[in-house]
Amino acid sequence: MSEETEVVVVGAGQAGVAMSEHLSAAGVPHLVLERHRIAERWRSERWDSLVANGPAWHDRFPGLEFPDVAPDAFASKDQVADYFVAYAEKIGAPVRTGVEVTSARRHEGRPGFRVETSQGVIDARFVVAATGPFQRPVHPAIVPDGAVPAQIHSSGYRNPEQLPDGAVLVVGAGSSGVQIADELRRSGREVFLSVGPHDRPPREYRGRDFCWWLGVLGRWDAETPAQGAEHVTIAVSGARGGHTVDFRELASSGIELVGLTESCEDGVVRFAPDLGRNIAEGDAKYLELLRAADEYIARNGLDLPEEPQAHVLGPDPRCVTAPRRELDLAGAGVTSVVWATGFAADYGWLDVDAFDERGRPRQRRGVSSAPGLYFLGLPWLSRRGSAFIWGVWHDARYVADHITTQRSYLAYDAHGTPASAPAPVSAATQS
Incomplete structure (x- = not known):
């Protein structure tokens, strides 16, 4: 015998908890299945000193x-x-921890899905994949095994004491790479930081956090990234009370900046000649946001303190004007490589035709091309804010509205009378 419910939500991180809140508010029976603990990745797959990047x-x-x-x-x-454990308790989320979903496939000849788990089978009319984008660490096969004593992904990094004595090459200059490189340098390590394309907003400008600025400027609501910027990282930090990431300051602290890591042969890593361009493009995005903020203040007559020094970047350090193109790992004493190169999604448990040729979900605002299946917690799911905690909550509300509307249509009885009338289609449910 299999268990039955209307909706199975897979994953009890921020996306799964948000989904549960909106489904409960709509009176939709559901289960949230989590193979570990609630918000487990925050606990066991992040470094010790990590803090949230938003206030x-x-x-x-x-x-x-x-x-x-x-x-x-x-x-x-x-x-x-x-926080998410407390939130799940507050809303009474029906979370089952220690339950791994091994497969989900569509029923034959009837609606819904057969969801197989480590604790049995569940029949569900709808499935929400709320596992997010951080499923499989991306570890480029550039530096061969054995070239250095230790290679580790940022998801496995905990603190400087974890690594063998010696210099460290950190690959990736988004929030994770920058914060790890800074922590390693402050511990006394020699650090090389490989910098690729990035967005570099101010942590705070004229008394307001960058999260506030993106909100009042309407930039959280951007529906699509700029061409070629789908995976550009954001270099911003909440560490040590929060500060603007300035690669010039990192260089002055003793971190040597290098370009994008391209290849490794005979223990020598080679870098792309793009460091200056990457720094300049990050600076341009930073300065553009400052100008937009200044214009907003003037337009709205706000009394916020001026900050002219924020516009002064200073000269590029020598490692930028004359960048290193290669690094002999042994000769430089490099004993560790930390790959802060992001993650990929893993939907191997979903046996449903819902993915494109690159394995990406075919969806619009979380509504899959496969009826009855939904995705939640992905960057740019609906807008730029989707990657942030609060953005996931709003995306979940849209998905829950869609599920509620579909349930009302499915409840239509054989006599032509709706068992429960469909909710009016609003801006939140149109697609």
Whole structure:
């Protein structure tokens, strides 16, 4: 005998908890299945000193504030995990932990899905894949095994003491790579930081956090990234109370900046000649946001303190004007490579025709091309804000509205009378 429910939500991170809140509010029976603990990746797949990249007033759900974290402070990774546990308890989310979903496939000859788990089979009319984008660490096969004593992905990095003595090459200059490189340098390590294309916003400008600026400027609502910028990383930090990432300051602290890591042969790593361009393009995005903020202040007559020094970048360091093109790992004493190169999604458990030729979900705002299947927690699912905690909450509301509308149509009885009338189609449910 199999268990039955209307909706199975796979994953109990921020996306799964948000989905549960909106389904419960709509009176939709559901189960949330999580193979580990609630928000497990925040606890066990992040480094010890990690904090949220947005302030506590911003990076949260509407229904609960962070306890013991000041609004403008940045919650630690464990505080974020505890927050979602508390939120799930607050809303009474029907979460089952320690349950792994091994497969989900469509029923033959009837609607719904057969969801196979480590604890039995569940029949569901709808399935929401809320596992997010951080399923499989991306570790480029550039540096051969044995070329250095240790190679590790950022998801496995915990602290400097974890690595063998010696210099470190950190590959990737988004928030993770920058913060890890900075921590390693502060611990006394010699550090090389491989910098690719990136967006570099100010942490704070004229008394307001960059999260606030993107909100009032309407940039969280951008529906599609700029051409070629789908995977460009954001270099911003909440570490040590929050600060603007400035690659010139990183260089002055002793970190040597290098270009994009291209290849490795006979223990020698080669870098692309793109460091200067990557730094300049990041600077241009930074300065453009400052100008837009200044214009907004003038247009709205706001009394916010001027900050002319924020526009002064200073000269490029020598490692940028005359960048290193190759690095002999042994000769430079490099004993570790940390790959801060992101993640890929893993939907191997979904036996449904819902993916394109590159394995990406075919969906619009989380509504899959396969009826009854939904995706949640992906970057740019509906807009730029989808990658942030609060953005996931709003995306979940849209998906829940869609499910509720579909349920009402499916409830139509044989006599032509709706068992429960469909909700009016609104801007939130149109696609």
